[in-house]
Amino acid sequence: MIDRNGLASIGILMLETRFPRIPGDLGNPATWPFPVAFKVVRGASPQLAVTGGAEGLLAPFVEAGHALVAEGAQGIVTSCGFLVLFQDALRAALGVPVATSSLMQVSMVEALLPASRRAGILTISAASLTPAHLAAAGCRSDTPVAGLDAGTEFSSAILGNRTTLDVERARAENVAAAQALLDDHPEVGAIVLECTNMVPYAADIREACGVPVYSVESLVSWFHSGLSPRRYPST
Structure with missing residues (x-):
């Protein structure tokens, strides 16, 4: 879910998958101790993203990224490290910080x-x-x-x-x-x-x-810490 109380939220652009998302997997909501939102990019199979060079997927990822930003996501990540090929294009298109890989x-x-x-x-x-x-x-x-x-x-x-x-x-x-x-x-x-x-x-x-x-856990945790720094008591 997107946090509507002013806390930064991470939007995750997901491949279209069927395999189990076990605890620790980026796509398992319980992995994250902060709000995240998922958006599946239709047609983005793991095979296409990894061995197919992500051919033809940039436009669908931009569209899904815009949808997450419209919902309130303040930072965008992706669910496949090979999508680093889209890093420059996504950060240019989405207008928020992006960490693809x-x-x-x-x-x-x-x-x-x-x-x-x-x-x-x-x-x-x-x-x-x-x-x-x-x-x-x-x-x-x-x-x-x-x-x-x-x-x-x-x-x-x-x-x-x-x-x-x-x-x-x-x-x-x-x-x-x-x-x-x-x-x-x-x-x-x-x-x-x-x-x-x-x-x-x-x-x-x-x-x-x-x-x-x-791993992507350390990356996203660091990424989120900048979007939503912890607030400490003054005394």
Whole structure:
């Protein structure tokens, strides 16, 4: 729901999906301790957004974004990190702050790390994460990347838009992919989760890998903190 009492609200532009939105998922309302509003963009399938380059989706996202702003949303986010390709167009069109992708955190996270360390990306599809996506997010072109590509329960459920998800298998796959990222790139000192459906596994990745883990949850929480700063008692 949109908060009508003067508190800033986040509007979330959603892909049209059927897969389970488990606790922690960006699309689960219980994930957020502040008001959010959802707007489904019809025809925006996970497959089209990730492997199809989001072709033909900009206009529907602009239209849905305008609808959220008209309802009172003061900031807009999207439910797929690959939509970073629309970052400049959406912020130009909607007239409010826009954060399209968790990938926008990579450069900031990297700035926090010791000089010998890098931020790495865990994505649902390394094969589909192009230099254009990295450039749109402000990431260096040589940013270490690992993915959960074809053949995993996680990618099959999300990109295949299934109605079922083996959560524990998906959890194990996310942890294993994160560990592989560190094995292949020992310079990685923090992981940024591209996919908005990876948030439920962030704590497991942090525990297994021993490095900080950032996600769309950290991005949206930070984003909201600027739209609605906490008010403290004067005495």
